[in-house]
Amino acid sequence: MATPPISELNDRTRTIFKVVVESYLESGAPVGSRTLSKIGGLNLSPASIRNVMQDLEEAGLLASPHTSAGRLPTESGLRLFVDGMMQAAAPTAEERRAIESQIAGSGPIENALAAATAALSGLSACAGVVMVPKREAVLKQFSFARLSAGQALAIMVGADGSVENRLVEISSAVSDSALVEAGNYISARLSGLTLSEALLRLDAEIRGQKAALDQASADLVRNGLAMWSLDANERPVLIVRGQSNLLDETAAADLDRVRQLLDELENKEEIARLIDSAREAQATRIFIGSENNLFSLSGSSVIAAPYRDAGGQIVGVVGVIGPTRLNYARIVPMVDFTAQALSRLMK
Template sequence: MATTPINELSDRARDVFRLVVESYLDHGQPVGSRTISKLPGINLSPASIRNVMQDLEELGLLSHPHTSAGRMPTEGGLRLFVDGMMQAAEPSAEERAVIEGRLERGGPIEEALSNATAALSGLSACAGIVLVPKREPVLRQFGFVQLSPRQALAVMVGSDGSVENRVVDLPPGISQALLSEAANYISARLSGLTLGEAQVRLQAEIRAGEAALDKAAQELVARGLAVWSEDGSRPVLIVRGQANLIDQSAAADIERVRQLLDELEGKEEIARLLDSASAGKGMKIFIGSENKLFALSGSSVIAAPYRGGDGKVLGVVGVIGPTRLNYARVVPMVDFTAQALSRLMG
């Protein structure tokens, strides 16, 4: 739904709207006119505030739950607040120290990313998420195990000792001897290369007549390498702090929380969402049904890309939580974590 531009609201409407949103985000409850009238800086009677709130409701910025006399921001209202009114608070020295301290523990990059996500989760009281690009393995050894006349298991051992298996469809008439010939070629000629580099080397040797393989074996090698290409670069999603989503305020909204936890289990969908965020230059904020994935749970995602030394986006870090989260505090915190990760990767 289109949202009213901020400059079309009167000063009085902006003040009331801002106070309603800030109070709602602080307490998670609909806000009444009497509550607003007692806040500093407002010189309006409860009756005048009710009239302004009614106008804001007609504009689609506030909603009026049937079970409450108060009002709360709609998703469109939250979007207007985040884009045009929010005054972000920089992370405190303590918060920055927690994030940087987790990153300075050393160890593999994946462990540092997981630590940063856990820190972000703890500080934001949300679920922390980070999208880690899956590094393409370097070949050390390759083998084929025939499963049936038309299928074989391709087994790849990486230089780091990792072992991965994929099922490969075979052309008709392939023997175990031919499978062994193809596997020996890969292990002998392509060891020490990434999958992408191995595919380029294979094509170059075939063109130059240096492959020393017949047509059937060449096709087997190509299939064995290509079976990883479909998902070899699929990003890995790390989620930390799901328990933060089950707090006291969630008791009255347990179905929404259950839905969100189910959505977090479907990591591929969230990975795709974050991957779309990596295409942007900066912070992305998805509020509720703005993204179909979280339409049912009414959740928000705040995500920012982190980069390598060459400036290229490596992944995305962020949080998932209820739409009533403290955007002014969490948005800068996510941005700081992304910057800290970029320094680590640089």
């Protein structure tokens, strides 16, 4: 059955539907007609309210989990509410400060993304997720230190202050002076370039015989840079924080769903694909329950928003994952604000 548009609901039906959804999102419990009749402003008898709720159930907007347990919104009902009736509440000054303070003092971009995700997770009581931009490190300094006859430690310092180490296999014929020469060459000639740019520069200088390197040092530089470039392509593209928030006081009543959701959160590749699809929307996107295949079994919702670099290009997505019973009016603007804060960080 097709879900009716909000314009087809009369005022009384729309009011009752809105109250049912808001009451359910607040309490997590089905809402009965007697409860609704006690809410000021409706001025309707329980019998009249039951008739309206029956109509809403037949329209596919409400469902009754048990014979006399009241009703709760279906996924279609939640979608209608979110798209046509929800009144979003901007993040409070305290919430904005909590997000911005975590981002501001976090050092390298990956740390800032993890901190922003953790802050968003804590404020929303959901699991927080963020897509990490696929970007290459910019070289600042590089050095090699021999560990054994056939192995050296490559040490790269990035322009953002990050320091990374990798083991490099070397020929036993490579001298200590060649290691020093290779590190000095990278630091002096290739500083300020990305890894791929550095490799192109190196090859151009070798072809033009401008590289003041012997063959052993040139091979060492090329192999070290190539190893790091390959490693960058295999870095994790998704950070997940706050899974423990899903185990709140309401989880005991729905342990099977929570276990299913926690299992689904282990599938990082599929989550990354789902979150990345929010790029297409250019703005905050909401997936409710079975609207996405990944979380259809647990009946969970995803709220995600893209963030941009200095050129205005979308480089990643940040969001939350939690039960369909979310405070959408509060969390949607919070996710949007976090995306805006990350966009400012990227400039």
